[in-house]
Amino acid sequence: MFAVQFEQFGPPEVLALGTAPEPHPGPHQVRIAVKAAAVSPVDLALRAGSSPASGKLTLPHIPGVDAAGVIDEIGAEVTDCAVGDEVFGAVDVARLGGASAQYAVLDFWARRPHSMTWAEAGAAGTGIETATRALDLLDVQDGMTLLVDGAAGGVGSIVVQLAVARGARVIGTARPDSHPILRELGVEPVDYGRGLPGRIRALTAAPVDRALDVAGAGSLGELIELVGTSDSVVTLADFEASTHGVRLSLGRLGGQPDGVHGLTSAAVLADQARFRVPVRGTYPAHQAAQAHKTAAQPPRWGKIVIDMTHTG
Numbered sequence: 001m002f003a004v005q006f007e008q009f010g011p012p013e014v015l016a017l018g019t020a021p022e023p024h025p026g027p028h029q030v031r032i033a034v035k036a037a038a039v040s041p042v043d044l045a046l047r048a049g050s051s052p053a054s055g056k057l058t059l060p061h062i063p064g065v066d067a068a069g070v071i072d073e074i075g076a077e078v079t080d081c082a083v084g085d086e087v088f089g090a091v092d093v094a095r096l097g098g099a100s101a102q103y104a105v106l107d108f109w110a111r112r113p114h115s116m117t118w119a120e121a122g123a124a125g126t127g128i129e130t131a132t133r134a135l136d137l138l139d140v141q142d143g144m145t146l147l148v149d150g151a152a153g154g155v156g157s158i159v160v161q162l163a164v165a166r167g168a169r170v171i172g173t174a175r176p177d178s179h180p181i182l183r184e185l186g187v188e189p190v191d192y193g194r195g196l197p198g199r200i201r202a203l204t205a206a207p208v209d210r211a212l213d214v215a216g217a218g219s220l221g222e223l224i225e226l227v228g229t230s231d232s233v234v235t236l237a238d239f240e241a242s243t244h245g246v247r248l249s250l251g252r253l254g255g256q257p258d259g260v261h262g263l264t265s266a267a268v269l270a271d272q273a274r275f276r277v278p279v280r281g282t283y284p285a286h287q288a289a290q291a292h293k294t295a296a297q298p299p300r301w302g303k304i305v306i307d308m309t310h311t312g
Contacts, residue, residue: 009049032069036122064099132262142167150215278302286312
């Protein structure tokens, strides 16, 4: 099969289209003919060799964990789908890649809603799982106020929509150029960075019930100050969480045995026009290097997607 891959660590230019052995599904997996695969921050770090996990890779490596496509093989014990079904989801993320290829094996998936383009579906899997898990940990409910630090990125933009769908008032931090996008998603935007408690108090006199750190930019102390207790704060990105008494939720990307949450619910919301996956750009497979370049550049809202049906 053809695949986007790299044979050495380095800048985006190390990416190229090559050939790789076809994967086949295990007992609880399905294989898809990939239509679209997303570029995530972890892909950039692994390719550059700057991630601690880069040393675990076997080269050549196929990047990507999120993908959407058409099922063409079904593993044993899978009974809820059929060959020909259109689905979206993610690979076994412990492998740290495999999605940017002609075929990919999905570890979890849901049916693609008609309202989602292939690019949107290809960017949705781990973002929805991560966002839903975080909101569950915080027990975000109707009537609560949730502060999301880093609300405009690939995961943040999904978190805020799912929180709004639960009936929460959502305040999100982002750079000013991303504020209009957050407003479109039903979020009250504030500027990102130090001094957050003052900006939030200028925005509202109401208490902030929960806070979620998506950015990992050292804001945990300020988030605790705003909500009043570390128990009401969760981070997805700050590895100093334990020093603040805050829960760090890594989920599947951290190898924890969390179940998969939310994909089907998000698909229903999408068909109700209450959820969308912001996509900043789509590139054909032979321009994967440019896709990685764009993903690393500001503004950081939304996702970058590789169209695996166009190989040049």
